[in-house]
Amino acid sequence: MTALVQAGRGAPPAVAQESAQFLTFMLGGEVYAIGILAIKEIIEYDGLTTVPLMPECVRGVINLRGAVVPVMDLAARFGRPPTQIGKRTAIVIVEIDADGEQQVVGVMVDAVNAVIDIPPGDIEKAPQFGARIRAEFISGMGKVNGKFVILLNTDQVLSVAELEAMAQVGGSHAEA
Numbered sequence: 001m002t003a004l005v006q007a008g009r010g011a012p013p014a015v016a017q018e019s020a021q022f023l024t025f026m027l028g029g030e031v032y033a034i035g036i037l038a039i040k041e042i043i044e045y046d047g048l049t050t051v052p053l054m055p056e057c058v059r060g061v062i063n064l065r066g067a068v069v070p071v072m073d074l075a076a077r078f079g080r081p082p083t084q085i086g087k088r089t090a091i092v093i094v095e096i097d098a099d100g101e102q103q104v105v106g107v108m109v110d111a112v113n114a115v116i117d118i119p120p121g122d123i124e125k126a127p128q129f130g131a132r133i134r135a136e137f138i139s140g141m142g143k144v145n146g147k148f149v150i151l152l153n154t155d156q157v158l159s160v161a162e163l164e165a166m167a168q169v170g171g172s173h174a175e176a
Contacts, residue, residue, distance in 0.1 A: 019117035022142065024149060025092065025109040027074050027083075032109075032150045033116070033142060038094050040104065042112055045089040056082070062106060064093065071106035072158060078137075083108050096158045105158045116149075118142040123151065 022033035023042075048060030048071055057076035061068050071091055075083045083089065088111035096103050126138035139153040 019119045020123075021115055021117055022149070022151065023092065023115050024113040024144075025090075026111045026113060027078075027109055028080055030150065031113065031147070032074075032152055033118075034092065034094060034107075034152050034154055036115055038096065038154050040093040040095055043091050043093065043106075045085060045091055045108065059108060062091065064104070064106075067104065069093065069104050069106050071108055073108045074157070075108075075110075077157060083110060086110065088112075094154055094158065096155050098155075098159075103158075107158070116144060118144060118149075118151075124148075 021036040023036055023039050024031055024033045026032075043062075043064075046062075048062055050060040051058070051070075054060075054070075057073050059071050059073045059076075059082070061070050063069075073083050075081065089108065090112045091106040091108055092112065093104060093106055096105060122143040124141045124143070126135055126140055134156075137153055137157045138150055140151040142149040142151050
């Protein structure tokens with residue numbers, strides 16, 4: 001696996017009260033974004049090792065410099081058909097807060113776009129209805145060039161506790 005971008009660690013913090021930086025990416029024809037400070041790196045998709053009895057949205061694990069990192073298919077997490085692997089498919093390595101501990105998770109996306117600055121005045125509250133994903137997964141809606149970019153709440157979307165609960169439910173169905 002080849003590292004494409006390294007960010008977050010050692011990167012200067014976002015300037016307070018000014019623009020915040022986000023990594024934008026494509027997923028099912030829609031543009032989403034994750035705050036750049038949560039991103040560790042971006043790697044090319046190079047296959048996964050599947051793990052039995054995992055929720056459908058966990059596609060498998062990768063070996064990232066000796067560490068086992070679970071990889072989540074965001075499309076499947078949002079209740080859509082699984083991501084089709086293409087030339088631009090990438091895995092975004094994200095660090096989340098899981099019950100006070102830092103956890104590293106890979107996120108499979110159709111294509112990575114760019115790092116953009118969004119001023120706080122151009123970020124609207126998450127809609128309570130109408131979005132095609134759960135409201136708690138959205139931290140806000142960024143206005144960029146007259147269009148909205150869905151800003152994801154990575155701690156909610158990638159919740160390890162919720163994934164463990166999903167795995168237990170899946171495991172009990174498999175045992176039945």
